[in-house]
Amino acid sequence: MPLSEHEQRLLDQIEQALYAEDPKWANAVRISDPRSHYKRRLVKASIGFALGVVLLMVGVVANIWLGVAGFVVMLATCLWGLSSWKRMNGFGVDSQAAPARGRRPQRRGFMDRMEERWRRRTDER
Numbered sequence: 755m756p757l758s759e760h761e762q763r764l765l766d767q768i769e770q771a772l773y774a775e776d777p778k779w780a781n782a783v784r785i786s787d788p789r790s791h792y793k794r795r796l797v798k799a800s801i802g803f804a805l806g807v808v809l810l811m812v813g814v815v816a817n818i819w820l821g822v823a824g825f826v827v828m829l830a831t832c833l834w835g836l837s838s839w840k841r842m843n844g845f846g847v848d849s850q851a852a853p854a855r856g857r858r859p860q861r862r863g864f865m866d867r868m869e870e871r872w873r874r875r876t877d878e879r
Contacts, residue, residue, distance in 0.1 A: 792842035799835030803828055 757765065773780045806828030813821020862870075 789842045792838045795838040796835050796842065799831045799838060802831030803835065806831060 769780075806824045806826075809824025809827055810821050811824070813819070813824050
């Protein structure tokens with residue numbers, strides 16, 4: 755839904771006041787593409803995963819608890835990176851918040867299909 759002219763002017767005034775008050779923070783927040791945030795998280799997760807592999811290898815040689823910690827770091831960063839990748843590509847968002855650019859229609863669940871079959875079956879009689 756587009757903003758009215760009055761709402762757009764108010765928004766512009768708020769934005770200008772924000773820039774005047776704290777320009778460094780305003781520039782940090784003003785990212786036009788939110789996917790760049792998830793790309794940064796994906797890079798950090800990759801670095802964390804590599805650090806976990808190193809910890810795991812050192813733990814195998816030196817101390818078993820260090821190896822366990824390395825495995826936990828690998829698992830946590832893998833999950834963090836996977837969630838970032840899914841959000842960056844639009845898999846982890848609900849259908850109302852995300853635009854439907856070229857996405858397939860949502861598939862119905864098993865119970866919905868079974869209910870539809872039951873309705874068709876009873877309607878035919």
